[in-house]
Amino acid sequence: MTETKPAARPLSPHLQIYRPMLTMMMSIMHRITGAALYFGVILLVWWLLAVASSDNYFDLARGFFGHWFGLLILFGFTWALIHHALGGIRHLIWDTGRGFDPVTIEWMARANLAGSIILTVLLWVIAYGVVA
Amino acid sequence: MTMRTPLGKVRGLGSAKSGAEHWLLERVIALANLPLNLFLVIFILMHLGAARADIVESVRNPVVAGLLAMSLIAILWHMKLGMRAIIEDYVHGEAAKLTLLVLNSAYTVILGIAAIFAILKMSFGS
Numbered sequence: 001m002t003e004t005k006p007a008a009r010p011l012s013p014h015l016q017i018y019r020p021m022l023t024m025m026m027s028i029m030h031r032i033t034g035a036a037l038y039f040g041v042i043l044l045v046w047w048l049l050a051v052a053s054s055d056n057y058f059d060l061a062r063g064f065f066g067h068w069f070g071l072l073i074l075f076g077f078t079w080a081l082i083h084h085a086l087g088g089i090r091h092l093i094w095d096t097g098r099g100f101d102p103v104t105i106e107w108m109a110r111a112n113l114a115g116s117i118i119l120t121v122l123l124w125v126i127a128y129g130v131v132a
Numbered sequence: 133m134t135m136r137t138p139l140g141k142v143r144g145l146g147s148a149k150s151g152a153e154h155w156l157l158e159r160v161i162a163l164a165n166l167p168l169n170l171f172l173v174i175f176i177l178m179h180l181g182a183a184r185a186d187i188v189e190s191v192r193n194p195v196v197a198g199l200l201a202m203s204l205i206a207i208l209w210h211m212k213l214g215m216r217a218i219i220e221d222y223v224h225g226e227a228a229k230l231t232l233l234v235l236n237s238a239y240t241v242i243l244g245i246a247a248i249f250a251i252l253k254m255s256f257g258s
Contacts, residue, residue: 006137038211045247051187052250058184085169088162095159130180
């Protein structure tokens with residue numbers, strides 16, 4: 001005797017039938033940046049280990065992060081972190097039951113995107129100020 | 133062998149009694165990540181171009197070491213919860229899902245141990 005299978009039910013429409021909207025794109029970006037940061041954190045832990053290990057190892061890590069490719073990764077990392085953090089703040093606001101009306105939801109999405117770019121550039125300007 | 137439907141089997145059992153706790157934990161850890169990541173960014177900014185000895189000297193301060201450790205734990209815990217949500221959303225095969233969930237735990241715990249080891253080594257030793 002085989003197990004009774006549930007009746008085939010209609011599936012809800014998936015992504016491809018919707019016209020892309022900003023809020024939808026921001027939701028997808030929140031997940032993508034989160035996943036990217038998940039793997040990017042290896043670099044942070046590697047750096048901590050390098051600092052704790054020896055001058056040679058530290059110089060190796062510094063060489064990597066100072067190379068244009070390392071800087072590019074760090075710039076992307078910065079943007080992903082800020083984008084995900086601002087997205088997280090939006091989610092925490094929603095968790096209180098606020099901010100669901102169409103106007104608020106739209107400007108929060110725009111603020112998230114604009115804020116992530118502005119803060120990333122600002123942070124790197126400060127960083128270059130510190131080094132110089 | 134049973135002729136009961138999957139729905140019929142679970143009806144009347146009630147919830148697993150841990151859903152709200154899991155939901156709250158996700159939020160609390162996410163909230164903790166905001167100030168701790170801010171600390172981490174400031175810590176890195178303050179040590180850009182610094183010599184290794186100077187960074188180690190900073191971490192010898194127990195408050196700095198504690199905040200660093202808390203940051204890494206909060207980040208990795210948040211990562212573990214977040215990746216679990218992603219896996220549960222997209223991976224439906226039971227074996228693949230379990231494998232990935234175990235790998236997720238292993239990955240975050242190993243990174244956590246490595247980070248704490250580095251922080252303690254700087255804090256106590258070289």
